[in-house]
Amino acid sequence: MKNQSRLLLAGALAAAMTATATVAASAQVLFWSTQASPIEETQAMRENVLAGFEGGVDFQPQEVGPFVTRLEAELEAGSGSIGIVGALHGELSTYADSWADLSDVDLGGVEVNETFLELGKLGTDQQLYIPWMQANYVMAANRQALEYLPEGADINALTYEQLVDWMEVLATETGSPKFGFPAGPQGLKHRFFQGFLLPSYTGSTVTKFRSAEAETAWNTFKELWQYTNPASTNYAFMQEQLLNGDVWVAFDHVARLADAFNQRPDDFVAFPAPSGPAGRGFMPVLAGIAVPQGAPDIEQSKALVAYMMQPETQVATLLATNFYPVTDAPLPDDLPPSAQALGEAISTMTGGEDALPALLPVGLGDLGGQFNQVYTDTFERIVLANQDVRAVLDEQGNALASLMEQANAPCWIPDEPSEGPCPVE
Amino acid sequence: MxxxxxxxxxxxxxxxxxxxxxxxxxxxxxxxxxxxxxxxxxxxxxxxxxxxxxxxxxxxxxxxxxxSVQFFLSFAGVARALWNSVLVAVLTMVLSIGLGAPAGYALSRFDFPGKEAFRLLVVMTRAFPLPLLALPLAVMFIRVGLDDTALGLAIVHTVLAIPFAVLITFSLFSGIPIELEEAAWTLGCNRWQAFRKVVLPLVLPGIAASAVFAFTISWNEVFAAAVMTIENRTLTAFLIQSLNVSPLHLKFAGGAALVIPALIFIFAVRKYLFAMWGIANR
Known part of the structure; x- marks a missing residue:
């Protein structure tokens, strides 16, 4: 017993000593990110993207919860260790007051997409964040499913009705529903409603939330749900279900489909999201990098921002994360299968005549989560709980309208510009 | 018939x-x-x-x-995170027993005003969700310089582990008749000697068991670890968030990386756990 307690004491002492010894911070820039959190992407970011930066980078991807808490703590304390923040446009816009102006960063002649640069100003005349990378959502299908494609349907110009027909044939012929939809807790279902389904039918995300066209959209989706694998309410990364054959056709974020294409490039095809009466709605995803005003070494952080925008870094980022460059960086010919297939589907979708881009929410600040919840709730009530579509849209429309007023957020694309908060008709 | x-x-x-x-x-x-x-x-x-x-x-x-295993071993920082996890867990163990066991002893042996309220308050530390506490704690830690240290995180984990430490040791001490201590006093021991020579050997296995609880609580905690540490990540903070959104085969490999050290630890201290249930040395 004596020995044990002595051992315990010695252990505690040694532990306390090492604890104080490790306090000495390194001079690396801490890269605090909500992106590239899947472990393989993290590894690739560290080894292939950031390793070339002089002085070193400590890349730390986080879930949104700890990400925000830590960031707020450092902003409140007025000092901290975060050198550079990488996050989605919506996450960055919440802390507009806390970012340093990046207008004076020398990008060395790199041309950055103008629209994205404008978004990075967050409505001010300072460059509060610099666009970092972009992605999109597309459809992916197992090649076996193509045999069941209804006559006259072209996967590159599919409509929602044709998709429903196709899935119906597929379900009847194979004996089980083969469509997959990321409706799990970690899934990105709300983006489908905000940026794809509703704009395609109504040409709007917010204003026409309660319109008759929106009713048609939801009814079509309800029909599609009959041919959707019921386990979809657990799905988050459709690449897994595509790979194990649970679903043959799926909708998801390109970064969440890439693994399927990289593992079995010959088995899958990528194609644009379907179109509706109002056009082919799609939602580009924009991630940006910002520097907190309290960063330990602002100059070094700005140097890292410039490094991230260089053509080689942008291409390396594409290979690591499946997010595409926001600059004029030339893409190499030997891209991996995922980047090739998905990139092609994206350009078909965004370059088509009926293309109808719907931006991520702008100006909602920290109400972004509640905004998403309106769409998720609508989905759960209409599709999962089978409630009356009209009644649900009326009620959720009220919730959406009061949210817009609370945020005092004017309409954003694809909705018509508004004076004052975006109305819900 | x-x-x-x-x-x-x-x-x-x-x-x-x-x-x-x-x-x-x-x-x-x-x-x-x-x-x-x-x-x-x-x-x-x-x-x-x-x-x-x-x-x-x-x-x-x-x-x-x-x-998958190789990917893990080569993933930068796993070994360091594992070491940090062990470090924080051991510190938590020492702190929570060091603070919890005397409290448990006092609760079982002495009557003092506010005793019931104290017992309730100890449990109350678990009533507040950590995501709520983490922000002010992190701000305070940054200001006093405890931020990003194993000690700072161990203090937070100790708060989580202390109700268990106090209540388990309270029932342990209550299970030892006070007459044993009194007998020791009559035979010339002072209070400390009686405690060390009579009570302590009897409760040691139980204390070890509650120390194991403290260890596992610290080992499993993610949120505070993710917010309070950056350079000195614990294994759970380091892995769980990334695993949550990783391909299936890496989830399994990461799961094994999290479970196996805990299993080894439990296996190593199983003697004390069994002792608590009265089936030692079988």
């Missing part, structure tokens, strides 16, 4: 004993399966190639593909 007598023979005692034995063995097997099957599946999938993990049907036999 005689027939009826013959059919009404009481069942022999050995029958009942056999049935009891069957029940015992069946429940033992069930319990073992309950614990072992998930661990088995975890290990099989860890040692399989990605294609086998997502494929179906499963063979149930590992193919000893070390791809």
């Amino acid at each position: 005689t027939d009826a007598v013959i059919t009404d023979v009481p069942r022999s005692v050995s029958d009942a004993r056999a049935a009891g034995r069957f029940l015992l063995i069946a429940s033992t097997v069930l319990l073992c399966v309950w614990v072992l099957v998930p661990i088995y599946l975890l290990i099989v999938n860890t040692l399989s190639s990605p294609a086998e993990v997502t494929g179906f049907p499963k063979t149930g036999i590992p193919s000893f593909d070390f791809g």
Whole structure:
């Protein structure tokens, strides 16, 4: 017993000593990110993207919860260790007051997409964040499913009705529903409603939330749900279900489909999201990098921002994360299968005549989560709980309208510009 | 008449004993399966190639593909995070027993005003969700310089572990008759000596068990660890958030990386855990 307690004491002492010894911070820039959190992407970011930066980078991807808490703590304390923040446009816009102006960063002649640069100003005349990378959502299908494609349907110009027909044939012929939809807790279902389904039918995300066209959209989706694998309410990364054959056709974020294409490039095809009466709605995803005003070494952080925008870094980022460059960086010919297939589907979708881009929410600040919840709730009530579509849209429309007023957020694309908060008709 | 007598023979005692034995063995097997099957599946999938993990049907036999494991071992910082986890867990263990055991002793031996309120307050520390506490704590830690240290995180984990430490040691000390201590006093021991020579040896296994609890609480905690540490990440903070959004085969490998050290630790201290249930040295 004596020995044990002595051992315990010695252990505690040694532990306390090492604890104080490790306090000495390194001079690396801490890269605090909500992106590239899947472990393989993290590894690739560290080894292939950031390793070339002089002085070193400590890349730390986080879930949104700890990400925000830590960031707020450092902003409140007025000092901290975060050198550079990488996050989605919506996450960055919440802390507009806390970012340093990046207008004076020398990008060395790199041309950055103008629209994205404008978004990075967050409505001010300072460059509060610099666009970092972009992605999109597309459809992916197992090649076996193509045999069941209804006559006259072209996967590159599919409509929602044709998709429903196709899935119906597929379900009847194979004996089980083969469509997959990321409706799990970690899934990105709300983006489908905000940026794809509703704009395609109504040409709007917010204003026409309660319109008759929106009713048609939801009814079509309800029909599609009959041919959707019921386990979809657990799905988050459709690449897994595509790979194990649970679903043959799926909708998801390109970064969440890439693994399927990289593992079995010959088995899958990528194609644009379907179109509706109002056009082919799609939602580009924009991630940006910002520097907190309290960063330990602002100059070094700005140097890292410039490094991230260089053509080689942008291409390396594409290979690591499946997010595409926001600059004029030339893409190499030997891209991996995922980047090739998905990139092609994206350009078909965004370059088509009926293309109808719907931006991520702008100006909602920290109400972004509640905004998403309106769409998720609508989905759960209409599709999962089978409630009356009209009644649900009326009620959720009220919730959406009061949210817009609370945020005092004017309409954003694809909705018509508004004076004052975006109305819900 | 005689027939009826013959059919009404009481069942022999050995029958009942056999049935009891069957029940015992069946429940033992069930319990073992309950614990072992998930661990088995975890290990099989860890040692399989990605294609086998997502494929179906499963063979149930590992193919000893070390791809996922190797990926893990090469993932920058795993070893360091593992060390930090152990460090924080040991510190938590020492702190929570160091603070909790005296409190438990005081609760069981002395009457003092506010005793009931104190017991309630101790449990109350678990009533506030950590995401709520983490922000002000992190701000304070940054200001006082405890931020990003193993000690700082261990203090937070100690707060989480202390209710268990206090309540377990309270019931342990209550289980030792005060007469034993009184006898020691009459034989010339002072309070400290009586405690050290009589009470402590009797409760040590129990204290070790509550220390194990403290260890596992610290080992499993993610949120505070993710917010309070950056350079000195613990393994859970380091891995769980990334694993949550990683391919299946890496989830399995990461799961194994989290479970196996904990299993080894529990195995190492099993003697004390069994001692708490009175089946030591069997």
